[in-house]
Amino acid sequence: MAQQLQSINLVAPAFKGVNTEDSPLAQDPSFAEIADNAVIDKRGRIAARKGHTVLTTNKTQLGTGSIRSIKEFRDDSGNTKIFSVGNNKILSGTTTLANETPGSYTITADNWKMVTFNEKLYFFQRGLEPLVYDNASNAVATLSSVSGANGMTSAKYGNEVLAAFGRLWTADFSTDKSTIYWSDLLQGHVWTGGSSGNIDISTVWPDGYDEIVALAAHNDKLIIFGKHSIVVYTGATSPASMTLEDTISGVGCVDRDTVQYTGTDVLFLSHTGLKSFGRTIQEKSMPISSLSGNITKDIIAALQNETEFFRSVYSPEEGFYLLTFTGQNVTYCFDVRGTLENGSYRTTRWPSTGFTAYTRLENGDLQIGTTNGISKYEGFKDNNLGYRFRYYSPSLTFGDSSRIKILKKLKPTLVGANNATVFMKWAYDFDTTYATTEFTVGNQITGFYGESEYTTVEFTGGQLTNQRSLNTTGYGTSVQVGLESEIDGSPLSLQEINVMALIGKLL
């Protein structure tokens, strides 16, 4: 007698993102083994990320280099200017990258950090004299050349700069890793006299020794990130009187460019993954939760293998925090709209994007630096090229790992994916050789009444969905299901996958 097919419905598969920490067999089907070039869309589904549109048409000054940092300058008069760095130059503009490097100023590295402070844009990098730009002069100049500049010596050529509490703060010098200098009030070019000063926190580190990596201002507190510890000061509006509020040992920051503000939290990458400060007003304490708990090993491996820069960006519009390991050309996307039960963000991975810099503009646009110049995060093409969306479920046992499962059908429900070719894959018993079947999604362009009805498209509803039923073969005790699609101009969301299987005998 024929057995009845057993339906295992993977509703909103991978909406919890990637989980490489737990055992595949014990995993919730809501996790994904692989979720490349994916994001969690607004309905909680796994979907293809957006692509980027290159804005730069003239990248002569950039040459073969890549944009390493981007910053939008704005002043109170509404003047804006996009600055970027690359090819050992200070660049401006988006379509045409203009060289803004001061004359007779030699730049040997592109690891600049740019901050806007009091109508000026400051450039800081370890071992190089800071630069400054303002709209009045419309030129980038060395800090010491500014009228009234004082006290900026080579000892203060810091790698980290923070504009907060009415001052500039700098730290992480070539030889001094425990001192923070602050400028005079509202004068980023005055570093001696006035109310300027410094603090040596070599005696404050909770573990005895550490090195300052990054600075942050949050909740009226000055947060000093060491490599392996964090020191929090309060009352930094009066730096000479600010007092130590908290110290956290065992957790530090890997790189200054991983620190991002989310409004309620400060995100940063530590040696054990992405971390954040949870804001607690009443307890006056700062518990730290791990936000990358589901991919900890992957993050640590990426950290250990990184040889270039770390770049990150927080986009409240997109609802994610991007963390890029430029040397490995991989980006992790953390959905910051909510955390899972274990306190982790839902995570996806964007491999081989070529992204080397990010910035979020005042209007919410996300700009990306690549070897092509400056791009905008939009559309579903990477510089007019497609990119591969990949989803693989964890190994599924359908509740009974002792019985054989014989897949009969896979019924994915896709949203979007206009004219995309979709590859459904499956494999048994942790095999990495997948069986594949493909199908092409039809025209999914929506036609609205009064706009495109009876003209170029068929009158449709809102978001178009596509559900297919695909025959499968083989058997095994555990099944892994995957879906890949080339994203080339159209979005794609995976609503659900319905797996039809026969439950076989006991092994």
Place this chain on the structure above:
Amino acid sequence: MINPNMSSIIGSPPSVSGLSEQQIIDMVMSAQPSGTLPASGTTQTNTIADTLGGILGGIGGFLGSTGGQQALGTGAGALLAQQAYQRLGDIGERARREASQIARQGLEQTEFKPFTVTTATGGMMGVGPEGGTTMTVSPEEAALQQQLLGGAGQFYGQAQQPMDAREQAVFERMRAAMRPEEERQRLALEERLAAQGRLGVSSAAYGGATPEMLAMATAQEEARNRAMLTAMQQAQAEQAQQAQLGGQFLSAGYVPQAQLTAAAQPAMTTAQLAQRGQLEGAGMFGEAEMSGIEALLSSGITQANLMGQIGTGLLQQALQPTYVSGAGGGTTGGTGGGGGGGVLGTGKSMSEFLDDVIGLDPSGGGLFNIFKL
């Protein structure tokens, strides 16, 4: 006017009660016959005798020539006058000698008697015969005095020390007293700053430190300044105190001596009483002695006056004009006086006659021996 011859004879006797020098001189001058006296005082007696001898010789001659009785009377009267004169001189001399003896006795009697005062603490004050005073305090007092005077010297020496050295010393002592508390405060601040993670804060607005460190440094500097000013004041006060102590020690150093002197005061009074009695006794002695001398002088003067009056009477009687028989009497007499008959036929010269008969020689047995004093 004093006769210089008399002055040489009389000399300068001490002034004693009774006859004064002038009185004696006046007395003698009143008894001196008119005529010229020999110029040399040392040979006055012989000269006078020679003169008188000459005179008597003349008288003898005269008696021998014209009337011996008259001549004898005249000679006796002159001799008596001369003896009275001589007697008065001897009386003066004797009075001066006796007065000198009384004066010497008065000096001996009124001579200062040395005495010594010994206090209950062992101090001694001795007054020597010359009036020199020797004070000796007891060994304990001497030691105390030495200590006090040494202390006075030390205090004065300290008072004369340069002020800056003492100011610095006082300042250092004050700082030494302040330093532990400052160190405690510094450590407390350090701990507080460490607890606040602010040990390494350096703010240009606060002199390269924290506000607390600046406040503490300011407070400590103010305290240091106050200490400096206080040290200056203290040094000045100490200088004044040293000087005052030096004065007190110096005064106290003389207290044993002063006490010895004070203790000697009753003895001094006693000595004065004794000396007063001594002086009074000597005065009474002198007065009594001088009274005797005056009485003797008075009797001597009276005797001399009597002798003078007798002599005067004899002279007056002898010089009265009377008739004398015998032509060769005068010649005999005169001759006898000069050529071998002698006075009054005694075969003696006039001087020998007077010595034998009248007894001009006081050691002889003549007439004048009845007036021997």
